[in-house]
Amino acid sequence: MNISRLLNLICIVVGGSIAIYAQAQEQQNTYILIGGIVLLVFGIYRTSRNIPSKFDKEEESFIKTEKEDEI
Known part of the structure; x- marks a missing residue:
């Protein structure tokens, strides 16, 4: 797994976790x-x-198309 894919996966997991955590709080x-x-x-x-x-x-x-001969 290269660095770019790992960074994408980390962004998705951390962003989703933060969003769920912020939504779950009472305030x-x-x-x-x-x-x-x-x-x-x-x-x-x-x-x-x-x-x-x-x-x-x-x-x-x-x-395949053919070019028409000019008259």
Whole structure:
């Protein structure tokens, strides 16, 4: 596991833990909750940035086009 993936995983776990901890208290600290959510979203964004899009693949067609001869 490389450092980037480990950092993403740590951000997601720590951000989620902070958000749950801030939400579970009787008197919620909004700033801690926002910080946890930001850290969670940052980790998810960095993870999703490395996933390739299914539309990026160039599919080869079985039909080849030919240039028309000019008359």
